[in-house]
Amino acid sequence: MNPPEGRCGTPPATGSPDRLDKATLKVHLPNGGFNVVKFGDAIDVKGIITLVTSRLATGQRAYQHLYAMRLHHPPTGEVYWLHQDTTMYQVQEKYERKHPHSEWRYELRVRYLPQNLTDLYEKDRVTFYYYYDQVRNDYLCADHAALDQDVAVQLCCLEIRYFFKDMPQIALDKKSNLEYLEREIGLHKFLPRAVLDGMKPKALRKLIQQHFKKVAALSELECMFKFFELLRAHYRFDQERFRCDLGSGWSIPVELVIGPDLGISYMTHRATSPTRMAEFDRIQAIQTLVSDCEVHRKAMVQLRVAGTTETLTITCPSLEVAESLADLIDGYCRLVTQSTTSLWNRKDAHPPKYRQQQQHGVGSRQASGGSGSPETTAAQTGTMLSEDYAEIVDEEGDYSTPATRDYELVRNQVELAEIIGEGQFGDVHKGTFKGRDNQVIPVAVKTCKADADLATAEKFLEEAYIMQQFDHPHIIKLIGVCSESPIWIVMELARLGEMRAYLQSNKHRLDLATLLQYTFQLSTALSYLESKKFVHRDIAARNVLVSAHNCVKLADFGLSRWVEDQSYYKASKGKLPIKWMSPESINFRRFTTASDVWMFGVCMWEILMLGVKPFRGVKNNDVIGKIESGERLALPQNCPPRLYSLMSQCWAYEPSKRPSFKEIREVLNEILMEERHQQQETMRRENRRVQAMSWGSTGSDDPPPPKPARFPIFGAADSTSLASLTGTLSGGGSINNATPAPTTYIVAQNPEVLVQLLRENESRGISPSVYTTPASAFNTLAVDFEKNISASPPSATVATPAPLTSAPSQPSPAVTATP
Template sequence: MMQTPVDRSILKVHLPNGGFNMVKYGDATDVKDIIKLVVGRLAAGDRYFSRCFALKLVVISRRQSFWLHNDLSMYQVRQKYEAKSMPEDLRYELRVRYMPRSFHELFQKDKVTFFYLYDQVRSDYLKEYAEHIDPEVAIQLGCIEMRRFFKDMPQVALDKKSNFDYLEKEVGLKRFLPKSVIDSMKSKALRKLIQQQFRYYAQLTESECVFKFFETLFTVFNFSHERFRCALGSGWSISVEIVVGPDVGISYLTEKASTPTHMTDFAQVQSMQTMTGDDGKGVVQLKIVGATEPLTITCKALDEVEDMADLIDGYCRLVHDRQGTLWSRRDDSIPRTPRNSFPRSGGRSDELFHGNERISDYAEIVEDEDDYSTPDGKHKGRHVRRKTRDNEIPREHIRLVEILGEGQFGDVYKGMYFDKEGMQVPVAIKTCKEEGEDTMTDKFLEEAYIMQQFEHPHIVKLIGICSDTRPVWIVMELAKHGEMRAYLQNNEHQLDLVMLILYAYQLSTALSYLESKKFVHRDIAARNVLVSSHDCVKLGDFGLSRWVEEQSYYKASKGKLPIKWMAPESINFRRFTTASDVWMFGVCIWEILMYGVKPFQGVKNNDVIGKIEAGERLPLPSGCPPSLYNLMCSCWQYEPSKRLTFADLKTWLYEILDEERCRQEEEMHRDNRRVQAISWGSNGSDEEPPPPPKPARPQFSVSPTDNTPNLSVNAGNSFNSGMGSLPHQWNSTANHSAGHNTLASYPSSENKVQGSRLPDHIQHPYQPQPPPSGHHIEYHLQNYFPSAGYMQVSSSCNQQPPPPHPHISLPTRQNQHHSNPQPAAFQQKQQHFNHIISGTGRPDPPPLTIPPPPPVEPYEHKTMNNQVLSPLSPPPTPQVHILSFACCLSV
């Protein structure tokens, strides 16, 4: 006989942080099954205090609430409660109702439940009690929550106007303070009070803030107690207020008493029964150990009695550590669940639908914080699956080759994909681990949904997904060189500055593309960049691990965040925008220029924000151009509005890259010229090669005119042929005045600064003066000192030749051709080497023949231009400026 199919509905369970969980259920689904399901979705792992949770049904229009007992089926709930109200008027809430005796024990054994309770208590405080307490206490509680919410913010952060403006306008003070306090105080006075109070709690950790909040709030009201207005006894009764709590058990409070009077503990309760009295009131009877008669409590309505009974029964389950209930109903006020439901498939605690239906048919918890990679942050699971179906590829077309990496939530493999044409394409396959996969499959596919929207040469491309069976695979293009940080460290000596800037520019194009799509990456770092080839990098990792951590109830504030890469507003306020991505990109550039070194080495995460607040930034990397470091500093502006956009960064990086390429080319050309100059004279013979020319010296042609005075004068073929026999570096001249001390590497006459002179410490002590015009002038080159780097040009008009340089003594050369002539030889009557200017007649001087220089000996001396010279090496080119005077060359 065929069974009737289960009537399925969707239940929306609200959480105190503003999120909710959509759960499908059947008629036979128990309340405890729904509680267990939603509690299991709060975070990974088991909840030690899972029995502290209860499900509450609120009728919004009547402001009436009902606590649903664990053993109720959803059919019974619908028949008793939903039949009296419209579905949109009902609200289901998951709450911590049964409080543990020690909050410290709760924190140590179950942190998720601990922080869930904190959110619940704080939400109740703001809704019900905040408007009625002292403003000073309200500000204290608000500052404690600010410290907890912005747990990485230093105590001086709120002293900055920009931070407080963000807190006030973007986050909103209403999140922390009651409306009455905000409206009753002036803005400046309220700001000053908040800044003062915040300093008192600035050193507290997140858990210490929660304990401090509980301690301060206890002075206003005790949230661990529930109170019921009722009467003791069934006939003649006493009007009291029943107080139920972990520390007082079951107690009562009279109008005149200030403290509750204890009646019994939960451990003494043996059984409990509820019924309707003769007068229509609700009655609960508790059987107490050692008591002859039951403890009878009467309330105005049966619903109130059942709420109290559910509370006592929950505490009894905690104390006795049992799943069963002590509560029974004398008159069955709840309809029975129809028997045509599917039978329970015992043993599967994770099954909601009895039969073959699994609890995987539910949607994800929606966090109160947007997902960082989507503009709206809310893509439902079925919507994601529908979108990613377009990229579904058969699993048999994928072959796993080797594992590339292992992670907490999945592994990455290298594999081969066989496309429709049968071609093999190397790919990377990201897998989702089997454990708890139902809780992260949609988040895992969310990454594929995001990646399929991007088409950019420097963003990792999605090939497809395999979601038909478990485990789910995401197939992406393979970056054969792996992550960039490891690549930089392993290839430091093969990567020049141009290549590093190229990487930064390529990433800027990818991020500019994301900026145009209004996507925020939120984890830009070298570890999340992949190297496809030596000159191509691609941005990857669109946040699976981040999402998985954020799918926990305590989202990013409890997950691991890259503090040392994050912008100050992200650390302080968990604010992630395109401007915060720009900050992280600046840090990523620094990583690239440092060849994979992580930022803020040796600095604790908690200390990073203090350094940033104090104005400290990452130092200048070695070899980094100043223009690029200035660009990085612009990314690290404290105010987000003052940072550049990625479109601007892309433009500036291109300019810097082009400039660095030009500089590199110039250096290469200069190095090539040096190499060519060194090897110029090497023709395979044993002869001594002539010395190389000096590229910095301009070559002047011999000019016969008077307005181009040169050392060589066009006076006949014999003179020109003689000059041709001079060594090459002796045959170049520059224009200088007579008697000028000339450096061996002095700049050309075109670039010479007027009035320039040598420093005093290298001026020759004997500075000859130019002779009067009309005198017979003769010039000698005997006082040229090659090791000193400059030459002395002297006039012989009625003067003795100057003595040798006082600081340099030259060894005697053995070669007769290069021996220094004696002064007497220059005092002889000039017959052949004097050229006397008389009119325009210029006799031809005899040809000069100078042999090549001997080999250079080990002795070296550096000139002031760091030019290595030897006393036996050929001297640099003498430079003489002659203005229509007689020229005499003495050898």
């Protein structure tokens, strides 16, 4: 088989096994996602549909036969429905002649509808939710110029309630929530563009708030059925209509209407309701024909109906319309009769001249090196069995094989020991890994239960796929995986275990500097993730591991996701850590780096609280109410004010007002440096105090080191003190051997006040040297100076008469005089 044009290089020689390389097909889903399928030419459309639907969720789809494949060319608006028995070779031959492969969009859709949607919900919820997404997307993309604005807002509120089912009923009463919804998510995801352009923003917000109150109490399922009911009255999404003629000669122009409750019906231009022609279960055969006339070429669909002698002929404006109509009727017939066999006979769809032209085109392609028929290709390459199977690569990566291949370990290299924890998928063991040169490394091994299905196993391996992309000293490193059942993820061992438990068991020996060091180390890891455009989504003390007393590492990447710039990750159903989550994550399931910042603020609070969980005693459902009302976690004991200020910034209601992890890292580094400096100063003072105590208590005759001589400044000392100092020096004795005089201070607010105090003391005949008692609140008083002293402030603090030491009662800028 030659490779499809434009996707492979020079084809290998005939008969080479490399000729079986598969082409790639991107299948789009209505929710904006897609699946990438690798296929061979011989696989049919039905096979691709089966494979894609099997990846929507685990298990088989009970309503598998509702799905169809649509081929859409966005530049021109062309749309073709691909019959389930058409091979991909036939699709390429027919449609890639018209437009290049890269311009075509393959879409998986629910086309054949059951009469009862409640039955569909009960038996196949995956398909029901898929169909809801499809109807909603079609409604938003269609032109609804005549749609009543009030109805559109009601539908908008139903969708908001459905998508944000955990949001409090009064959430949109808060103006900031509605503005956030409009700014960060966009009302275009809930309202058609025509409605948004036709309404003033203020009036639209007010109408949304009014209508949301009416649907706020509805459940998810009630919202969906109400949405279907309300939309159906204005937009018949459950019907398809075709303008065609009944008969082949003298024909009657009609609008054919096909749907689950109408069967095959038609409407004339004067009719007000459809007229039923046939039921799906009465159709025995379907055939499409093309006339042989070059000038008036017609395409017809012929239906053989049980109980009638003549075939029902429907003339269509083109062969494409005829094929679409035939595929629709055939699909409904299979659905109603619970059959997998097609009633559409497509062998003689084209007249001989038309088939000769097609064959001539194929022959030309073969002559020029193009693809031949599947049978010819099979003869050239041997068996086609391997081409009958398709491989799907999930949009987030196939985690089971290609992503972790370089990390595959031989199982006998890993030896399990005792269980040290329990994860979502199985137990976590302590163990050893024998690496190169028989070096034994202690490891932690996450295990997946042996009876896990394929989807669970792939979800389990997601964490390994994410971890292998990181290399940071404060992020747990992946060592490897054993991808065969039972699946193991082997990672480095943090010997001191989970941080929350470590904080609680070591609370008496953990000082503030160590706790700040933990927060700083985590901020470096999260700043690294921020640069890699990853959101962690589960930042909490329980997901941090302690490698050493001075080293912590971020772990548990099971919820992590990669997000592009200016985008976000919207979580699907599942348990989430509500008490750690930001308001937009709780209300709208919206996860960004800003929501990670909020969670890190909570994690810092946990660390400073030594492992206490946030919002203790508060139910999960009540957390968002407290946050909405402005309540935040309280200031932890011994928490530096600057650190709590940083936490509060992380808890800003508006995501745009929160700091980035780079900014957080820088601030935490400064706080840590300040705390370490204070620790060193405290230690120096304590050492001096201990030394002083040791000198006085050892009983040694050696005197303590003398204090340096202090000389007066500003000539402020009186004559008595100067004479005393002079007498000491002139007496011939060394200043080091003299008995040290008491050091005394007079403290004032400025030099002028100090001069005034000294003058008063001198006039009273009191020397500063007689102030020997420490100042306190009991021996100080405030004195008002006389008004004629203009240079002095209105008051100052002075001491009572000797022998007390003068000092201010509270710290302020001062000039100090020493005798």
